[in-house]
Each structure stands twice: as structure tokens, then as C-alpha cells.
Amino acid sequence: MNLLELLGYFNYWVFAIVLMVGLYTVIAKINLVKKLIGLSIFQSAVFLMYITMDKVEGGTAPIILKGMEGNVFSNPLPQVLILTAIVVGVSTLALGLAIVVRIYESYGTIEEDEILDAD
Amino acid sequence: MIIVFALFLLTLLVITALAIVQTTNLFVAVMLTSIFSLLMASNFFILDAADVALTEAAVGAGITTVIFLAALMLTTEHEKPHLSRRKLNTVVITILASLIIYATFDKPRLGDPDAPVHQHLAPWYLEKTPEYMDFPNVVTAILGSFRGYDTLGEVFVVFAACIGVLFILGVKPPEGSTYNPYRSGLKHHLIPQVVGRLLIPFLVLFGLYVQFHGEYSPGGGFQAGALIASAIILYALLEGEAAALRAVPRSVLLGLVIGGATLYGGVGVVCILMGGNFLEYTVLLDNPVAAQQTGIILIEAGVGMAVCGALLSIFHAFAARPMRV
Numbered sequence: 298m299n300l301l302e303l304l305g306y307f308n309y310w311v312f313a314i315v316l317m318v319g320l321y322t323v324i325a326k327i328n329l330v331k332k333l334i335g336l337s338i339f340q341s342a343v344f345l346m347y348i349t350m351d352k353v354e355g356g357t358a359p360i361i362l363k364g365m366e367g368n369v370f371s372n373p374l375p376q377v378l379i380l381t382a383i384v385v386g387v388s389t390l391a392l393g394l395a396i397v398v399r400i401y402e403s404y405g406t407i408e409e410d411e412i413l414d415a416d
Numbered sequence: 417m418i419i420v421f422a423l424f425l426l427t428l429l430v431i432t433a434l435a436i437v438q439t440t441n442l443f444v445a446v447m448l449t450s451i452f453s454l455l456m457a458s459n460f461f462i463l464d465a466a467d468v469a470l471t472e473a474a475v476g477a478g479i480t481t482v483i484f485l486a487a488l489m490l491t492t493e494h495e496k497p498h499l500s501r502r503k504l505n506t507v508v509i510t511i512l513a514s515l516i517i518y519a520t521f522d523k524p525r526l527g528d529p530d531a532p533v534h535q536h537l538a539p540w541y542l543e544k545t546p547e548y549m550d551f552p553n554v555v556t557a558i559l560g561s562f563r564g565y566d567t568l569g570e571v572f573v574v575f576a577a578c579i580g581v582l583f584i585l586g587v588k589p590p591e592g593s594t595y596n597p598y599r600s601g602l603k604h605h606l607i608p609q610v611v612g613r614l615l616i617p618f619l620v621l622f623g624l625y626v627q628f629h630g631e632y633s634p635g636g637g638f639q640a641g642a643l644i645a646s647a648i649i650l651y652a653l654l655e656g657e658a659a660a661l662r663a664v665p666r667s668v669l670l671g672l673v674i675g676g677a678t679l680y681g682g683v684g685v686v687c688i689l690m691g692g693n694f695l696e697y698t699v700l701l702d703n704p705v706a707a708q709q710t711g712i713i714l715i716e717a718g719v720g721m722a723v724c725g726a727l728l729s730i731f732h733a734f735a736a737r738p739m740r741v
Contacts, residue, residue: 304419305525308463311426313516317509318433325505328495330442330487334449337480338433341456344472348465353534354527358466359554360633361546369529371464372538373554377563380555381570383471384638384723387480388577391730394487395584401491402590402740408496 308349316342327409329397333390340386344379351375422462429455443493446484453477466634467555470626474642479727482649486734489596549708551631559636560712564695567715568680571722575677578726585733593738601656612654619647627720631709637716641723649731657735666732669725676722680715687711 319342322335351372359373397407404412432452436445453476461469524531545557559567602608620643627640652660684695692699697711 302525304423305527306520306523307423307426308526309520309523310517311430313513313520314430315433316516317513318430318437320512321505321509322437324508325502326437326495328442330484330491331445331495334436334442334445334484337449338436338452341452341476344468345456345459348460348463348468349526350531350533351465352463352527353529356464356527358464358634359542360466360552361542361554362552366546370542370554372534373541373558374538375533376465376468376555377558377566379465380468380471380559380636380638381567383468383475384642385570385573385577387475387483388574388726388730390480391483391734392577392580392584394483395581395733398487398490398734398737399584402593405740407491 308345312342312346312349315345318342329400329407329409330394333393333397336393337386337390340382344382347375347379418462422459425455425459425462429459440495440497441493442488442495443485445495446481446488449484450477450481453480467553467636467639470634470639471642474639474646478646479642479649479731482646482653482731483734486731490734490737490739548705549631549712550705551709553631553633553636555634556630556636556712556716560715561695561697561708564684564715567719568684568695571677571680571719574723574726575673578673578729581730581733585737589738590740593740596739601652601654601659603654603656609654612650616647616651619650620644623647627716628713630716631712637719637721638723641720641725642727644720645724645727645731648728652731652735657732661732664728666729669729669732672721672725673729676718676720676725679718679721683711683714683718 316339319335319337319339322338323332326332326335351374353369353371356369356371359370359376361368361370400412401407404415406412406415429452432448432455436448436452439445439448453472456476457469457472460472524533541554541558541562545551545554549557549561551557623640623643626635626643627637630636630640648660648664651663683697687696687699688694690699695711695715697708698704699707700710701707
């Protein structure tokens with residue numbers, strides 16, 4: 298396996314590392330806002346994997362202009378799935394943050410162990 | 417050359433992610449998240465996903481950051497440097513990461529045209545879009561028509577999340593809360609004022625262009641909604657929340673959210689009433705291609721309205737909340 302073929306997997310390695318960084322933040326950090334940041338990193342890593350799969354060698358963005366019908370185009374389907382997922386991601390993140398704000402108003406802290414102690 | 421650039425961007429992405437975990441100042445972490453999103457958008461663009469890059473840049477780097485900052489304003493920006501079961505977590509994460517990296521060697525190489533993902537549906541979409549819709553952007557065609565049910569579901573998720581935030585943050589604030597001092601905006605800062613006033617009209621114009629040109633170039637309702645929402649959020653940051661609410665009142669925002677979702681669903685119901693299936697646009701007009709285009713333009717308008725209204729309602733819900741003291 299030569300170097301260029303190995304580099305073909307680089308995107309997936311970055312996906313794996315960023316995914317695990319996100320997961321680590323979610324399970325190891327006890328600050329609730331930090332956990333949500335970790336969750337959005339985790340989510341971005343999944344987006345990166347989907348978009349990596351859409352690339353076709355020598356291809357271009359799937360916009361078929363007149364006279365370009367013979368070109369190679371990248372796969373449009375993963376793009377559609379991720380495009381909508383990004384917007385849904387921000388709305389659900391806002392919902393999570395709203396709950397965190399209410400927790401802070403009730404407990405005066407957003408550290409998980411202090412909240413558990415207060416209960 | 418482009419490969420070297422991609423490697424550089426991906427390496428920066430990993431470094432930024434590690435820095436986000438490392439810092440104990442949440443304000444720094446949020447700013448780094450914004451940089452992370454911009455790097456991610458550049459990567460998406462290199463990987464031929466222009467529509468996704470536009471969405472990630474508008475939503476990830478823009479609106480997510482503002483919502484995080486609004487939440488930090490209402491809570492605290494300092495994180496206690498305490499970790500739970502650090503050694504165990506590190507071991508678990510390392511094992512999982514090695515397993516996933518080992519599994520990637522079974523995946524098709526980046527850009528392999530023979531990969532299974534390129535074999536089944538995608539060639540059909542690329543072949544039929546010019547025939548059925550007669551416009552260039554295949555992503556919009558799939559989003560609006562071929563997979564219109566999915567998109568309807570996503571719009572309703574955004575709608576539901578917006579209602580949820582309004583419910584959670586709409587209740588009476590605790591005793592002794594005060595309004596934050598930045599509600600009046602950055603009126604006394606000259607440079608943001610001048611730059612912002614210049615930017616806002618062009619942001620709105622670009623948003624409208626992305627909305628109505630989405631069939632021909634990267635863009636569509638999701639991106640346009642996010643762009644216009646960010647323009648109005650910028651106005652709110654500069655002139656104060658009250659000025660932004662005078663320009664676009666809450667009732668208009670709620671109307672946009674409800675109207676957008678209803679428009680999308682309504683187009684589907686009209687299709688049924690005219691003898692087709694739900695969201696089968698071809699029955700709308702005599703010419704099936706024109707009917708597809710009409711249907712897609714209508715539902716994209718619905719998506720744009722719903723996303724813009726929902727994101728702005730969420731922003732105002734955070735901005736209007738008094739701080740606990």
C-alpha cells in the first residue's frame with residue numbers, strides 16, 4: 298500500500314479521532330455546557346464521515362449546468378442528508394442549552410456533581 | 417496541491433477539537449467551536465459538498481456560536497477543572513478509537529468511484545433530475561422532491577425544537593433576576609456599528625438570492641433561513657434586542673414558523689386534493705416539469721420561512737431571559 302492510498306483513509310482517521318474527542322468530552326467532563334459542546338463535536342464528526350463518502354475522484358459538486366452533462370459528479374444523496382441534519386442539530390442544541398439555563402436558575406451551578414449534591 | 421491543503425485543514429480540525437476539550441474557559445471553548453465549524457465548512461467544500469459547506473458556515477459558525485454565547489451569558493463561563501474517572505475514560509476512548517481506525521481500512525478509499533454508496537440511488541438521481549425538474553442543482557431536487565418526506569420531517573423537528581425552547585425559557589424567571597447590561601446592544605462602539613450597518617443589507621440580499629436561486633446554484637431554504645436570521649441577529653447585537661423586535665416583532669416570527677410549516681404541509685395536502693399522492697407535485701399543473709418546479713419553489717419558501725422564524729425565536733427566547741444574580 299503506497300502513501301497516496303494511505304492518504305485516502307486520512308479523512309476517516311480524522312473522523313475517528315474527532316468522534317472520540319467528542320465522546321470523551323461527553324463522558325469525562327462534568328460541566329453541562331461542555332458536554333453539549335462535546336455532543337456537537339461528535340455530531341460534526343459524523344457529518345464529516347458522510348461527506349467523505351460522497352466524494353468521487355475527479356468529480357465536482359452535483360450541479361449539472363448546460364453543456365456539462367458528461368462530467369463526473371459527486372454523490373448528492375449524503376449531502377442532502379447532512380444539510381438538513383446541520384439545521385436540526387442547531388435546533389436540538391438550543392433545546393439542550395435552554396434546559397441548562399433553567400438548571401442554572403434552579404441550582405446556581407452547571408457542574409453535574411454539585412447538582413447531584415444539591416439533590 | 418488540493419490534497420495537501422485538505423490534509424492541513426483536517427489536521428487543524430483535530431488540533432481545534434483537542435483545544436476545545438483542554439480549555440476550562442467556556443468562552444474560549446465556544447470561540448474555538450466557531451473556528452471548528454469554519455474549518456469543517458472548508459473541508460466540506462473541498463469534498464464537493466457546496467450546499468453543505470454553505471449551511472455549516474451560516475449555521476455552525478454563525479448561529480450556533482451566538483446561541484452558545486447567549487447561554488453562557490445566562491449561566492457562567494468558568495468550568496471547574498474536575499474530571500470524573502479520568503483513567504478509565506481515557507482507556508475506553510483509546511480502545512474505541514483504535515477499533516474505529518482499524519475498521520476504516522475496510523472502507524472504500526476516498527473518491528473511489530466503485531464504492532457501494534455510488535452504485536444504487538445516486539446515478540438515478542443524477543440522470544433523472546434534468547429530465548423531471550429541468551434545473552441544475554441535484555441537491556435541491558432531492559431535498560425538495562425525491563426525498564420531500566424527509567425534509568418535511570426535518571422542518572417539523574425544527575418547529576418542535578423552537579416550541580420547546582419557547583416553553584422552557586418562557587416561564588416566569590426566578591426572584592431577584594436582572595436584565596443583562598448588553599440588552600441595548602453595542603450602540604457606543606463605532607466600528608461594529610459602521611461595519612454592521614454596511615453588512616446587514618447585503619446579508620439579507622444574499623439570503624434572498626440563496627433562497628430564490630437555490631435551484632440553479634448551491635443554496636435553498638435552509639441556508640437562506642439561516643443567513644437572514646443571522647443578519648437580523650447581527651442587527652439585534654448592534655442596536656439592542658428591543659430595536660430588533662421593533663423591526664421584526666415576535667408575532668411575525670411565530671407567524672413565519674407556523675406559516676412555513678403549514679405551507680410545506682399544505683402543498684402536500686393540495687397534491688392529494690388534486691388527485692395525486694402526498695407531495696406528488698406533478699399533478700399541480702398540466703406540464704409535469706413546471707409542476708415539479710412550482711412545488712419545489714413553494715416548499716423551499718416554506719422551509720426558509722420556518723427556519724428563519726425558528727432560529728430568530730430561539731435567539732430572542734435566550735436574549736429576553738433575565739439573568740440569575
